[in-house]
Amino acid sequence: MICKRVFFLLILSWAYCANAQPVNKQIKKLVDTYAALGKFNGSILVAAQGKILLNKGYGYKDINQKTRNDPQTIYQIASLTKAFTATLILKLAESNRLALTNKVSQFYADFPKGDSITIDQLLSHTSGLSDNGANTKTKTYSGSEEAKFLAALKDRAFDFSPGTDWKYSNAGYILLGYIIEQVCGQSYYDAVRTYLFSPLQLDHSGFDFIGLTSPDKATGYWEFPESDTAQAATLIDYSAPRAAGAIYSTTGDLYQWHQGLQTGKLLSLSLLNRAYTPVKNNYGYGWIIDSVARVRVVGHSGDIWGFKSELARVPADDICIVMLNNIEDVDLHIITCKILAILYQQAYQWPARTRIQLSPKLLKEYVGEYLLRPGEWIKVSREGNRLKSTTTRKQELYAQKKDYFLLNDGHEQLEVVFNRNSSGVVTDLSFTLGERKVVCPKKD
Template sequence: MISKRVFFLLVMSWAFGAHAQPVKQQIKKLVDTYADLGKFNGSILVAAQGKILLNRGYGYKDIKHKTRNDPQTIYQIASLTKSFTATLILKLVELNRLSLTDKVSQFYPNFPKGDSISIAQLLSHTSGLSDNDSINKTKTYQGSDEAQFLAALKDRALDFSPGTDWKYSNAGYILLGYISEHVSGMSYYDAVRTYLFSPLQLDHSGFDFIGLASLDKATGYWEFPESDTAQAATLIDYSAPRAAGAIYSTIGDLYKWHQGLQTDKLLSPPLLNRAYTPVKSNYGYGWIIDSVAKAKVVWHSGDIWGFKSELARIPADDICIIMLNNIEAVDLHIITRKILAILYHQAYQQPARTRIQLSPGLLKEYVGSYQLRPGEWIKVSLEGNRLKATTSRKQEMYAQKKDHFLLDDGREHLGIFFNRNSSGLVTDLSFTVGERKVVCPKKE
């Protein structure tokens, strides 16, 4: 008897074989649209069951020199590095150099509460180790020197008792990098090259992006580069994020990375399954865990000045989506979700567009802060001729008519309405979630 999973794979295989062209066309049309809107500027690779469905670059690699992005363009991948660091740690576990239950105190005897923080907790962001405010704001770390980094950590209180909660911690992954040096006998960078890069021939990946001399190297921008006066983002040296975000790579190398994980070339299946199993807040060991059509999605994103990245994989169906962008003001996960919808024949929407262009004077009337709930605000700002809404992330608002805009969250378009008083002044914005209308008063 054919199992349900095998039957599903057979159906998927038939779909990609018999209807590959429509799927490829839908994915290309989707990404083309995002690129045309200035919401994608980089390289993308989409593959399913070993077949490449899309592999190309969009927009400018360097607008001043008018060079274009292509599949060979090299980008900083930022926190995608965490999947590499986690795999390195698990490889050292497999080699019996380390145990997931080992405590930080075994490597740093005087570390505060080090006997309560395990390797597994560092991997899953459940250690309680804090990234202080200055780190979060600048995305820089005093991590180029181990002693200095440890001193900074010791001066910082834990956010919670280890294992009791979840909070994303770059510091925890930097610490994992240092621990890997103690047990491997080599630098973190050499260990990654030895155990991960070399076996998979990731020849276009490395760490020192600033020092990289290559015509394929991308220039990072804050926003979509519309002219040669676009400001390049300040580059962050790899010694700052270290094991939390130091790697640069290409979509081709990251596809080899996916293939290496698929074939168990790097790790045994039991350890990979541990990595793909959520601990808290849908985070495993270096991967965020989600699902689509009852299939497990493992993914991670990256964000560093001038660059955004995302890698999403469905190991059971051998599906891989890789996006590397040399602009920071994009939301790649929206595109990931829509590509997955195409691959699994689910409903999705093309990105919202500006149907009309409102006058600058009218757009300025919407600018301000709107209270979402006590202590939380939606900040509406005007950048050029584009209206942006910022909560935990910034999104463009697409004008449909006066006082009516759309936001695109990846699954559906959310209608935003600005309301006015009898004098014509904007007093609040409102939107509907399900059957509930949410009204957000404008700060006076």
């Protein structure tokens, strides 16, 4: 009853009214703005109750060839693969070919702590298996890829005892892929094609992105490709991320994936509900769980060299948001949050935009390094007529007037002020977080 009432309110929000655009135009205007700012370069599909609200490509698929992204463009989706792997495991559990309580030792007798690690823990990132292979870098391993992977895992320390904590583990999902191979008697890739791709006719999805020759294949870039000198990212072969991140796909195929899950074509809705239930740290089985307007949102993001991806779904209201980008230096999740805010008539902040153009001479005065905290610096650089700040990622500072800029950190706009001494020399930058003012001195 609650879900029906929420969706009734959602339908009302789509209607035309005197002072607001329909939601499809609001969503398009929002994404158009992010694309114009160089913060979106890819394809997006937004749908609700079977109605497509936006299905469009933005920016360059290959800037050298001057080809542009469209709804048919194919991207690496990285860790969105985990939802496919988890669904296949649950499908095998539903048919009693394995159980979520099975121990890893039932598949690999001599696996470290194999009697303590369960399938359930691998799915929910609570197994303690570490992605940190620093202590194996000097070693080489023989045998099949499976044998090499298992040997490397045996040399790694656990991040914690199985079931006692949570830490994101690609290794755990790669191990699930090998367990799938044992149960199905075929490669992980063939099993996904057989049980997931084929029933839903996901004809534009696969694994070997490097070997893909389709004209729809996107070139991945580190940053927004502004000219044909943009550096293409190095591609990672699918054999490295395997069941943790090997799939490539399109927005259309991922929407069909959503529809297949919605209708129970792949799994019973009761088992899906279990996958959508947090085990720890808002993570279920291959899905990150959040909420909007008191309704559950399930999704995942993906990040691999040159590509970013985001899938968000509201199962109760049949909402699906798919964003695939062939640049890595973007924050897609904040766009998802703002689209959901539009759909549910909630407040959201418009992305910061340049309103004035400062002279290159003035911009040069801000260039330098500013101390954020001991050992951590904010690097401010000038790129053409733009000012950029770099910490863990590079973002643009949008000039509002001399010495005053806006930075959209993905969740809120920060007002950044460059302060000067009595001689007019820039000495520091400052911004406010909550009620705390942060002052970052400039390195001499």
